[in-house]
Amino acid sequence: MSFLERTLEGLHEAMQRAFEAEHSAASRGLLQQIDARIKVLGLFALIVAATMSRRLWPIAALLALAIVLTALSRISIRTLVSRVWIGALLFTGAIAVPALFLTPGTAIGSLPITRQGATTAGFLILRVETAATLAILLVFTTPWAHVLKALRVFRVPVVFVAVFGMTCRYILLLLDTAHDMFESRRSRTVGTLSGSERRHMAVASAGVLLNRSSQLSGDVYLAMQSRGFRGEVYVLDDFRMTLRDWAALATFAALVAAAVWAGR
Amino acid sequence: MHIPDGYLSPATCATMYAASAPFWYVALRRVRKALHTRLVPRLSLFAAFSFVVMMFNLPLPGGTTGHAVGIGLATVVLGPWAAMLAVSIAIVIQALFFGDGGITAIGANCFNMAIVGALVAYAVYRPLAKRWPVVAAGLAGYAAINISALLAAIEFGLQPLWYRDASGAPLYCPYPLSVTIPAMMIGHLTIAGFAELVISAGVVAFLRRSDPAMLQGGASSRPIPAWAALAVLLILTPLGILAAGSAWGEWMASDFSDPAARAQIAAQSLHQPPPAHAPQGLARLATIWTAPFARYAPPFIRGVSFGYLLSAMFGTGLVMLSCLTVVRLLR
Numbered sequence: 001m002s003f004l005e006r007t008l009e010g011l012h013e014a015m016q017r018a019f020e021a022e023h024s025a026a027s028r029g030l031l032q033q034i035d036a037r038i039k040v041l042g043l044f045a046l047i048v049a050a051t052m053s054r055r056l057w058p059i060a061a062l063l064a065l066a067i068v069l070t071a072l073s074r075i076s077i078r079t080l081v082s083r084v085w086i087g088a089l090l091f092t093g094a095i096a097v098p099a100l101f102l103t104p105g106t107a108i109g110s111l112p113i114t115r116q117g118a119t120t121a122g123f124l125i126l127r128v129e130t131a132a133t134l135a136i137l138l139v140f141t142t143p144w145a146h147v148l149k150a151l152r153v154f155r156v157p158v159v160f161v162a163v164f165g166m167t168c169r170y171i172l173l174l175l176d177t178a179h180d181m182f183e184s185r186r187s188r189t190v191g192t193l194s195g196s197e198r199r200h201m202a203v204a205s206a207g208v209l210l211n212r213s214s215q216l217s218g219d220v221y222l223a224m225q226s227r228g229f230r231g232e233v234y235v236l237d238d239f240r241m242t243l244r245d246w247a248a249l250a251t252f253a254a255l256v257a258a259a260v261w262a263g264r
Numbered sequence: 265m266h267i268p269d270g271y272l273s274p275a276t277c278a279t280m281y282a283a284s285a286p287f288w289y290v291a292l293r294r295v296r297k298a299l300h301t302r303l304v305p306r307l308s309l310f311a312a313f314s315f316v317v318m319m320f321n322l323p324l325p326g327g328t329t330g331h332a333v334g335i336g337l338a339t340v341v342l343g344p345w346a347a348m349l350a351v352s353i354a355i356v357i358q359a360l361f362f363g364d365g366g367i368t369a370i371g372a373n374c375f376n377m378a379i380v381g382a383l384v385a386y387a388v389y390r391p392l393a394k395r396w397p398v399v400a401a402g403l404a405g406y407a408a409i410n411i412s413a414l415l416a417a418i419e420f421g422l423q424p425l426w427y428r429d430a431s432g433a434p435l436y437c438p439y440p441l442s443v444t445i446p447a448m449m450i451g452h453l454t455i456a457g458f459a460e461l462v463i464s465a466g467v468v469a470f471l472r473r474s475d476p477a478m479l480q481g482g483a484s485s486r487p488i489p490a491w492a493a494l495a496v497l498l499i500l501t502p503l504g505i506l507a508a509g510s511a512w513g514e515w516m517a518s519d520f521s522d523p524a525a526r527a528q529i530a531a532q533s534l535h536q537p538p539p540a541h542a543p544q545g546l547a548r549l550a551t552i553w554t555a556p557f558a559r560y561a562p563p564f565i566r567g568v569s570f571g572y573l574l575s576a577m578f579g580t581g582l583v584m585l586s587c588l589t590v591v592r593l594l595r
Binding site: 006007010011014017018021044047048050051052054055083084087088091092095096099102103104105115116117119120121123124126127128130131132135136138139144147157159160162163164166167168169170171173174175178195198199200202203204205206207209210211213214216217220221224225229230233 | 268269270271273274277292296301302303304305306307308309310311312313315316317319320321322323337341349353354356357359360361362363366367368429431432433434435436437438439443462463466467469470471474475478
């Protein structure tokens with residue numbers, strides 16, 4: 001596969017992920033009906049609890065909980081496997097497997113693996129899979145704009161929240177622009193390009209994209225000014241807590257407390 | 265390069281968030297001052313560009329391909345402070361929505377790539393920018409990505425030293441510094457570093473021909489104040505804990521009666537055994553003054569690395585206060 005196809009595939013995959021997340025967030029699953037602030041707070045706290053645990057079983061229990069929440073939120077296990085587990089397992093597995101043999105400790109039977117090596121590899125893989133599953137639960141059950149607004153619970157300055165929101169929107173636009181640029185270049189390419197020509201093409205594409213971003217930034221600024229923007233940023237905070245949200249908050253708090261207590 | 269969740273301990277993650285926060289605060293103040301009402305659209309567009317350029321597959325000599333992070337390029341075009349914010353925003357969005365890098369590790373990833381990366385890129389680019397802008401941009405990108413990788417390797421390598429369970433199994437990244445540094449640096453000094461060099465130098469060469477005005481941002485920024493470099497050095501002080509033993513000649517009276525310390529003194533002194541007891545003068549004078557932060561470990565702090573950091577902050581503050589007093593007296 002040439003670098004053009006690889007880049008196109010990467011860009012396409014990012015756009016597809018964004019589309020899938022939006023589609024999934026619109027369905028009527030369990031987590032989709034809960035206030036975005038509670039989900040951001042609760043799922044972040046669960047990730048921290050998984051990271052803090054000094055025992056394996058509480059992390060495994062959190063992973064099981066994340067899988068149950070995934071099913072209840074109408075996210076297919078296939079999405080979970082293809083979007084999270086395989087990638088995380090391949091990347092972390094490549095790092096964790098040598099630890100089985102390299103970590104000093106007591107050998108397991110006659111195998112060249114130590115007990116400590118197996119434990120540390122287990123910690124690494126379980127933690128990564130659990131955290132990645134909990135993180136995808138947030139973005140697949142909440143519209144991205146709501147996730148960013150909910151960051152205000154962490155006291156993220158309002159200007160950053162506005163910048164995050166605009167960045168997300170323009171990432172999709174620039175992904176589309178870059179995709180079109182590479183697609184049109186591929187359709188005009190006949191024969192094989194030399195290494196130096198391919199480098200030139202990639203670098204020139206990045207340069208053109210930078211130019212377009214700069215021009216777009218000027219256009220967007222003028223459009224904002226013409227609509228009355230004078231530098232003050234306001235974020236519409238339309239979140240309302242219901243009884244269900246309070247119950248979800250209490251459940252998350254209990255789960256986090258139990259996970260921290262069990263993993264201490 | 266993007267550290268996922270689970271590789272770093274919560275304490276390390278919290279420290280890296282705390283280390284990044286002042287830089288974000290100062291960068292936001294400076295950028296807001298420079299851009300006024302243009303801040304939101306300009307930062308958003310450049311953060312979006314940083315995100316997309318990270319997905320470009322770059323063909324490299326030898327038939328391989330690599331991804332660039334674009335730290336050098338962002339610094340050259342935007343200047344260090346705006347680049348710090350734009351790349352940080354791209355990293356946060358990657359972690360939150362695209363699963364690239366961990367949510368608990370956002371502080372560490374931003375510190376390594378966006379903050380230190382931008383400062384290093386700027387330090388390399390600025391002196392060379394007037395004469396050889398293309399070479400300067402390439403070297404800035406290369407240096408930035410490699411220093412960022414080195415920081416990530418150090419953070420990984422410190423984990424097994426500090427965090428193990430009762431059986432001795434490492435709780436987070438299991439490899440020591442002797443493994444993490446070569447493992448990270450080999451790939452970054454060659455493939456990733458070269459990708460960063462090609463994209464930074466190539467795009468700057470392209471912009472010099474097509475839109476030279478865009479290159480004014482990085483070269484015209486005000487110099488980075490000394491406090492930024494000082495802050496980075498302060499944060500890195502706990503690395504001193506890794507140095508085993510004490511320096512030659514810096515022995516305490518009690519070291520002469522401790523068998524392990526005696527063996528160390530002998531090993532450091534061409535295997536000449538030290539005297540059986542501490543020299544009388546040393547034993548007498550050693551009790552005259554007891555330092556409040558003896559061996560860089562304040563007695564009221566339990567954490568070794570935090571004590572080290574606190575000692576470094578206290579010492580630096582004292583030195584700065586002394587210098588200010590001398591300057592005032594000489595006026």
